[in-house]
Amino acid sequence: MNSRVLVLNQDNSPLMVCSVERAFILVFLNKSEMVRPANGHRLHSVTQSFPMPSVIRLNRYVNAPYKGVNLTRQNIFKRDNFECQYCGTRRDLTIDHVQPRAKGGTDTWTNLVTACKRCNAKKGDYTPEDAEMPLRKKPYKPSYAIFLKDHMNGQAGEWDTFLNGHHSH
Structure with a gap:
């Protein structure tokens, strides 16, 4: 299971990407709630079956230092x-x-x-x-949200709503 889960802060801003296992534990311990399950995928314990998370939201606001994107x-x-x-x-x-x-x-x-x-x-x-070689677009410092998109592995549709509202140029 190598799917990734988008973690939103309490205010719905993208915070990070984590593993399904970690996301599930956060939901299970009531530290976060599932915002969107992954299409049809389920997690199975011995006796129960749970929807697999794709997007979760933390129950309390985490004051995360701004994550810059490394200049490479x-x-x-x-x-x-x-x-x-x-x-x-x-x-x-x-x-x-x-x-x-x-x-x-x-x-x-x-x-x-x-x-x-x-x-x-x-x-x-x-x-x-x-x-006399104009640039096609002005270079800018990208936001962290743009780079979270790299972890999507086919989950694009499920995360789009949450990432598109949060890019700053």
Whole structure:
């Protein structure tokens, strides 16, 4: 059983993803309630059968420190949908500094974008404006909710409502 369960805070904001076993224990101990069962799946004990959770909500509010998304190559690719932010190709991807390092550009969410090697070489040490290579979309710091979607494994429909209301750009 490798399904994941979306855990909502008491105010319905996405908090984390946990295993079915952990979610079941939280519900069983009355620390949370089941918001949405997984389609037709059930958990069986020796004498009983329970609906398998897909989304649960904690009964008391947990003051969770904001979970930032780590700035890594893979996460930049993910944010940019594995597409070059200049030409849109999905081949030969690398990372480009929008404001080049040579001109004081830093390693931040808003200065790093996915670029193919060809566009990266063509842009060189220029800004997109100077190189006349406009970005397809402005780079932003992604929210934690967006990255929770990666754990969905086919549970997309069951979690969508809870994740879509909570992304901040």
